[in-house]
Amino acid sequence: MSLFYPCYRFRRIWEIAPEWFTVHQISVVLLDVDNTLTTHDNPEVPDEARRWIAQMQKAGIKLLILSNNRPERVEPFARKLGLGCIANAAKPLTRGVRRAGERLGVQKREMALIGDQIFTDILCGNLAGIVSILVEPMELERFLFFKLKRAAERVVLRRDRRKEL
Numbered sequence: 368m369s370l371f372y373p374c375y376r377f378r379r380i381w382e383i384a385p386e387w388f389t390v391h392q393i394s395v396v397l398l399d400v401d402n403t404l405t406t407h408d409n410p411e412v413p414d415e416a417r418r419w420i421a422q423m424q425k426a427g428i429k430l431l432i433l434s435n436n437r438p439e440r441v442e443p444f445a446r447k448l449g450l451g452c453i454a455n456a457a458k459p460l461t462r463g464v465r466r467a468g469e470r471l472g473v474q475k476r477e478m479a480l481i482g483d484q485i486f487t488d489i490l491c492g493n494l495a496g497i498v499s500i501l502v503e504p505m506e507l508e509r510f511l512f513f514k515l516k517r518a519a520e521r522v523v524l525r526r527d528r529r530k531e532l
């Protein structure tokens with residue numbers, strides 16, 4: 368069960384101060400897109416996300432987008448932010464994390480992954496052996512499949528009260 372537990376939890380990605388990563392000796396952060404940086408399939412970037420990315424870069428933290436969504440969705444979004452990206456990442460499979468580490472030349476212990484889904488993002492981070500950070504989804508999905516996933520996530524999170532912030 369512990370593979371489903373995030374190492375840390377926050378409400379929004381932009382509520383995590385760059386210093387937090389420095390204190391935890393994290394130099395590379397892999398970012399989910401949908402419902403983490405913006406709402407699902409939204410090409411616009413919220414101002415808060417833009418500001419947070421600029422602050423992170425100023426603090427010397429490298430960012431890379433790691434998304435399961437299609438390249439047509441992910442690449443223009445990453446370009447808008449001036450970030451590198453890996454689309455079709457197939458999280459929870461860990462190959463995207465490995466590729467990101469190779470691309471940026473960093474060890475796993477310096478990496479974190481942030482996302483809004485336990486069964487893709489958090490499981491991926493935990494399987495890869497990097498720091499996993501769960502944020503609340505920016506908007507709840509309407510599709511039945513997602514509703515079922517969110518219900519299952521609530522069961523996991525109820526068991527994991529330890530690290531609530």
Ligand SMILES: [Mg+2]
Pocket residue numbers: 399400401402403482483484
């Ligand atoms: Mg997501």
